[in-house]
Amino acid sequence: MIKVVNLKKKYGDFEALKGISFEAKNNSITALLGPNGAGKTTTLRILSGYFYQDSGDIEFYGEKFLQTPEFKRMVGYVPENNPVYDDLEVYDYLFWIASAYRLGKKEVKKAIDSCSIGSIIGERIGTLSKGYKQRVSLAKAIIHNPRLLLLDEPTTGLDPNQSDETRRLINDMKKDKTIIISTHILSEVEMLCDDMVIINRGEVVLSGSKKDIIEKNSVNEYVAVFEGNVEIDFSVIEGFESVNKIISNDETIYRIKFYIKSDMRKDIMELIKTHNLPLREFYKKRVTLDEIFKELTEKNNGVEIENN
Amino acid sequence: MKIIDFKNTVILINKELEHYLNTAPAYILISIFLLITGYFFAQPLFLTNEANLNSLTEIIPLILTFFAPALSMRLIAEEKKTQTIEVLLTLPFTEEEIIISKYISASIIIISSIIFMFPYVTTLYFLSSPDTGHIVGSLASIVLCSLSFLSIGVFASTISSSQITAFIIGFGISFVFYLVGKVAPFMPLHIQGLISYIGIDLHISNMARGVIDIKDIIYFFSLIIFFIYLGICRLKNMRIR
Structure with a gap:
């Protein structure tokens, strides 16, 4: 279980996070939902160990989370826009990642099989389609069997078939993990996630299980x-x-x-x-998440809502 | 908590070396470097009729102000531009391991380039009997100068996500150290010594005499440590913002 308590983060004068608190349970997928600039990516970057928070605590399975290499070994992360090393071959890239975690060929093979990328392991990552690049990054994120998996907009830019395949892979990874996904796509939240945290302008406006949120807000x-x-x-x-x-x-x-x-x-x-x-x-x-979301967040806030 | 793990460093060096060896730019740069140094070695050789590397040690610092930043400009700048820096900094590596590994991998490439200059040395021994102390001292000064400018290049690469900007900054700082020694004779007498010491010329010419003075070693290693430290601070600062 991940417990985030009063997390704050400023970029210069801009308050990206004004004190957000939420929990993400084990064996579940929690969605971080919010308009552009709400603070979702900042939250994930802090949880991944990339950024430090200005204040606030993160409890990681009962222990205080610090952005150290030791804690990073327990986290798998796919950043926004899925940055990859284009000049490396898929297998070499995954083997290098595995080495970083002191793992070997066995774990690389397991990740390759889990993400169904066996057919492209000899290809240069830069030549792959967006969907396959996403799968390579997913494989990289799970290679060390992390307890916490963070995915920043994992299906953005993918076609419907690729999105479905990615969601299926993510759902399969749920076991023994805490998964936190940042997304704009409300239908994805409905399909995939168990819990939701709606963030707007650096604050949590609503959090809880998806079922409870829909029921409580239904008219x-x-x-x-x-x-x-x-x-x-x-x-x-x-x-x-x-x-x-x-x-x-x-x-x-x-x-x-x-x-x-x-x-x-x-x-x-x-x-x-x-x-x-x-x-x-x-x-x-039937009240939709779209309507709950729109009511809780402001309109004309750079919101991109997709109902796929 | 370990700041630098040897195995992590090796893993990172292997990855960087693979990139250097699998892409064209490094080979192009090394070829140009050897062409230019070869020209400046060979051109005055029979005019001066002296079996030494003086023509090389005079010009190579200037060449290295271009070569070292060109070799190192992509090390962090490219990672920032492609956002793979986010992948790198979320793997279980420290900033120290990342910067030092990238520096070492670039150093391996630059030292390999210098090793490829061995025909110049063998030519001298073929034509005459050069002073071995001078040869060793000259080569050592070239290596230390290249490693110093490389550390400047690594630091410059942490400043910007543009490789061109990183190159210009790296070149600019290196050029200052190259130029300072040249202007020292024009400075007031009471600061001439200090200005000379800051410039790279004095240390290269000292070592080229075949005398390895601890002051010169301290100078080069101080430059290397200082700029590597700055690079590490820049990377840490990225995470705090």
Whole structure:
């Protein structure tokens, strides 16, 4: 388990981290989610041992984490933009990394097999596709079987097939590890991660398990789409909170919110039937991470949200 | 906590040497170095009719102000530019191991280049009977001068992520040490001695006489240690920012 307590970091006058605290559990994948400039990469750079924090503590499986070679042996890290040594061959690169951890051919082979890069071990890294380069970096990050795996935007720039393959590899690595991923891609968080930490402007705005966050932030909202311009009063239904009506060219859309949590679909349908209105579509709205994220972070903040 | 682990240093040196030996720039630089030094050795040889390396020891510091920074400019600057510095600094190496290993690997290349100058020495022995003390002293001064300028180049490489900038800074600092000795005679008498000592000329000419004075050894090693230390500080500073 990794425990980050009140981590602060300044670059000159700019406060990149204003005191962030969170936990990341073992055998799980924790997402660090946030807009550009939120402090995700800075957090990972401190956890990887690249940067020192200005203040704050990091507890690493019960011990205080220091940015020393000894602690770095327990961390695997794939930085943002996946920097690699283009002039080295894949096998030579991984063998050199293994040597740094005092490991040998056996561990190199295991990493190669885990990341399915056996077919390219003789190739120069600079000639590989982005997807394969990412897999080489993943292999490098796990070669020494680290307890903590840090991945900064691991699927950025990859095509859908490459992204799926990378996510599958990351999911397979979950066992006996704490994995922290920094990402913009909300669908990736939904697919891959168990826990979430939402960071904005150097502060944690929300953290917890993905399931709890979605449940706690869900609203009882329904959408009814009618043909033409129609009028209907939903406030007669018990538990009614608010309604939003949008009239477009040939349809009227009602978004109805209730403050009670129970399923209101039957009551709403009965009301619609009594008015005998031309209903096109009706569904209960499922709150998405996208909406939770947008509500918690500011708009026009350089946010790039992808729903793949 | 160990600051420098011998095995880590060897691992890093192997990687750097592999890069030097598998890419063209090092070979091109060594070839140009040998061409230029060969010219300046051979051109006055039969004019002066003296079996010595004086023509070389006079010009080689100037050549090294270009050659040493050119050889070392990529060592840290390229890692910063390609962001592989983040990979390197998150592996279980200390900053001391990284800088010293890169310096040693570049030193191996530069000393190899100097070894390739052996035909100049054999030519002198073929033509005449040169003073062996002078030959040994001259070669030793060339090696120490190259290692000193190389340490300046390594430090310069930590300053910028641009190899060109690193080269210019390395050349600039090395050139100062080359030039200082030349301007010493024009300085006021009471500081002439100090200015001469700072310049590289005095130490090379001392050693070329065949006399290995501890003052000259201290001078070269002080330069090397000082600039390597600065390079290590620069790298540590990158992590603190």
